[in-house]
Amino acid sequence: MKKTRNTQKQDFVIDILTNAKHTMSVEAILKAMPIKVNKTTVYRILERFAEKGKVHFVTGEDGKAYYALCNDCNIKHEMHNHIHFQCKSCKKVTCLPYEIDVPELKNFEIQETQFLMIGICDMCIS
Amino acid sequence: MKKTRNTQKQDFVIDILTNAKHTMSVEAILKAMPIKVNKTTVYRILERFAEKGKVHFVTGEDGKAYYALCNDCNIKHEMHNHIHFQCKSCKKVTCLPYEIDVPELKNFEIQETQFLMIGICDMCIS
DNA sequence: GTATTATTGCAACATTGTTGCTTTAGTGTA
DNA sequence: TACACTAAAGCAACAATGTTGCAATAATAC
Ligand SMILES: [Mn+2]
Ligand SMILES: [Mn+2]
Ligand SMILES: [Zn+2]
Ligand SMILES: [Zn+2]
Numbered sequence: 001m002k003k004t005r006n007t008q009k010q011d012f013v014i015d016i017l018t019n020a021k022h023t024m025s026v027e028a029i030l031k032a033m034p035i036k037v038n039k040t041t042v043y044r045i046l047e048r049f050a051e052k053g054k055v056h057f058v059t060g061e062d063g064k065a066y067y068a069l070c071n072d073c074n075i076k077h078e079m080h081n082h083i084h085f086q087c088k089s090c091k092k093v094t095c096l097p098y099e100i101d102v103p104e105l106k107n108f109e110i111q112e113t114q115f116l117m118i119g120i121c122d123m124c125i126s
Numbered sequence: 127m128k129k130t131r132n133t134q135k136q137d138f139v140i141d142i143l144t145n146a147k148h149t150m151s152v153e154a155i156l157k158a159m160p161i162k163v164n165k166t167t168v169y170r171i172l173e174r175f176a177e178k179g180k181v182h183f184v185t186g187e188d189g190k191a192y193y194a195l196c197n198d199c200n201i202k203h204e205m206h207n208h209i210h211f212q213c214k215s216c217k218k219v220t221c222l223p224y225e226i227d228v229p230e231l232k233n234f235e236i237q238e239t240q241f242l243m244i245g246i247c248d249m250c251i252s
Numbered sequence: 253g254t255a256t257t258a259t260t261g262c263a264a265c266a267t268t269g270t271t272g273c274t275t276t277a278g279t280g281t282a
Numbered sequence: 283t284a285c286a287c288t289a290a291a292g293c294a295a296c297a298a299t300g301t302t303g304c305a306a307t308a309a310t311a312c
Contacts, residue, residue, distance in 0.1 A: 027267090040270080059189055065269085085231070107251055111245035112244040114242040115241050116185075118239065131257090166301080170259080171259090
């Protein structure tokens, strides 16, 4: 495997995601950066982290990618079979501690899963 | 509810989706049209169909929306709790006849679900 | 046939993400 | 510390998907 370097900007991304209560879009991560960083840089940092299994993402109903640290992820199976929830009101995407039993699919090779539920979150519900 | 009209272009979209073996992106639907149709028109036709429950869509890992007719959908609950599978090789998104049991989420109002599995489909597997 | 207005077309735009190339800076070695 | 190597970051231009406002068209009712 290729060598990697530790950089300030990578650390910032980790810090931001560590303190995040929800998953974050690239746009949100950029805004949370304490210094100015190019968006391409953030895209590539997240890409590297995703390859290493440090981070996972869900594609929201809006087509945007939302990133989260892989803390409690099912890394041993290299999947992230927990549910995500996207709120139609505040748009936030949350990782939920519910695992989904992945069915056996004859002749299909399952590599990843994205389980997304959509509705109104606990904070926005009146 | 507002009045609707029957148009040739709406019928074409229904025909195309009826004969489709997989879900279809707007781009694919446009290409399958027997006559030239504006993309905005297709977006709006699909939007109206989705509201009526004639059609549902999944957002692929690539962020694109993939549409399918609601034939066997769980329309009584206004949800589409079956699994979808996106192939990393041929990119096709397929509706699969597996239902997912949606967990009860205290203080969350679940309106829709999108369950996506990603990997290699039965046609692309060697 | 005429009026009404849902549907379509068009052009301009917004957003998200990608690519190729240059520049910067992290790391190991002398 | 100085230097070489090259991963990481910056930049600009681009691609792809989807959206908006308004004008033109055509389905339906009378
Ligand atoms: Mn998650
Ligand atoms: Mn489906
Ligand atoms: Zn919310
Ligand atoms: Zn395939």
